[in-house]
Amino acid sequence: KQMLKYSVPLVPNMLSWWIVNASDRMIISTILGIAQNGIYSAANKFSGVVSTLYSVFNLTWTESAALNIESEDRDNFFSEIFGFTIRFFGTVCIGIIAVMPFVFNILINEKFAEAYYQIPILILGSVFNILVSFVGSIYVAKKLTKEIAKTSIIAAVINIFVNIVLIKSIGLYAASISTVIAYALMFIYRWIDVKKYVKFNVNKILMFALTIMYGITIFTYYLKNTTISVVVLVIVVVFAIITNLNSVSYLKQIVKDKIKK
Numbered sequence: 001k002q003m004l005k006y007s008v009p010l011v012p013n014m015l016s017w018w019i020v021n022a023s024d025r026m027i028i029s030t031i032l033g034i035a036q037n038g039i040y041s042a043a044n045k046f047s048g049v050v051s052t053l054y055s056v057f058n059l060t061w062t063e064s065a066a067l068n069i070e071s072e073d074r075d076n077f078f079s080e081i082f083g084f085t086i087r088f089f090g091t092v093c094i095g096i097i098a099v100m101p102f103v104f105n106i107l108i109n110e111k112f113a114e115a116y117y118q119i120p121i122l123i124l125g126s127v128f129n130i131l132v133s134f135v136g137s138i139y140v141a142k143k144l145t146k147e148i149a150k151t152s153i154i155a156a157v158i159n160i161f162v163n164i165v166l167i168k169s170i171g172l173y174a175a176s177i178s179t180v181i182a183y184a185l186m187f188i189y190r191w192i193d194v195k196k197y198v199k200f201n202v203n204k205i206l207m208f209a210l211t212i213m214y215g216i217t218i219f220t221y222y223l224k225n226t227t228i229s230v231v232v233l234v235i236v237v238v239f240a241i242i243t244n245l246n247s248v249s250y251l252k253q254i255v256k257d258k259i260k261k
Contacts, residue, residue: 009149016152020159020182024175027163036172042108043118043176046100047126050093054130057085062137069141069197079201082134086203089130090210091240093123097217098236101229114172120218121176128183135190142197147190155186206243213239 029037061081068077097120104116132155139148159182166174213236220232 006143006145009145013145013149013152016149016156019156020152020179023156023160024163024179027160027167028172028175031167032171039112039115040118040172040175042112043115043122046096046119047122050089050096050123050126051129053092054089054126054133058133058137061085061134062140065137066141069138075199075201078138078198082200083203083206085130085134086206086210087243090127091236091243093127094210094213094217094236095240097123097214097221098229098233101221101224101226102233117222118172118176120221121173121180124214124218125176125179125183128180128187131187132183132190135187135194138194138198139190147193151186151190154189155182158182158185209239209243 025037025040028040064081065078068074071077100116100119104119108115136148136151139145159178162178162181163174166177170177217232217236220228223229
């Protein structure tokens with residue numbers, strides 16, 4: 001009974017994730033046509049790389065969250081891992097956007113050239129997706145799978161609603177924007193809600209720096225000026241190295257300390 005109580009809500013949760021990921025393509029194919037769906041799929045490949053990379057990390061993180069959710073130093077532990085997640089995956093996403101102007105024509109056929117304009121929006125959606133998954137691990141650790149299902153279902157409904165409302169006026173952008181809005185709202189709700197269980201200490205300077213870097217990188221991306229893009233790419237690389245200088249070694253030390261305990 002306990003196992004069913006825990007696992008049954010995860011079924012609609014997984015269905016909701018499928019809806020968020022698949023509904024965009026279904027709506028695009030129905031309203032805009034199969035050709036536009038192909039462009040959207042091409043743009044989605046890069047955000048898919050980020051999500052896949054995080055899923056590997058999330059397997060270990062979810063287990064660690066469950067093991068440490070009741071520990072005395074959980075607030076500090078969760079805050080440190082959250083900081084690592086923001087630093088590492090945040091800079092990875094910025095790096096992909098900064099590199100894309102130089103590799104897009106190599107990786108993507110010219111028939112899908114319009115996909116170029118969707119990539120930064122979908123990468124931003126991946127950032128919120130990562131944050132949603134990270135916070136969702138706390139629900140898993142606390143065995144609050146009903147909350148996971150509830151928030152995922154609401155996000156799926158929001159995604160479909162926003163997409164349908166906007167798609168005739170702004171076309172393909174509606175699918176990308178609806179994904180960002182759905183993930184962003186789900187993260188905001190979960191972030192506020194999980195503070196009942198874990199009190200995060202967020203590095204506000206880091207968040208501000210990442211936000212500024214995202215803004216500059218995305219602006220340059222759409223500007224499509226090679227010289228400026230090169231300068232921004234160098235800045236992003238330096239920023240990523242400095243930001244993550246001690247991240248990997250620090251994470252290893254945290255894991256070792258927890259294993260010893």
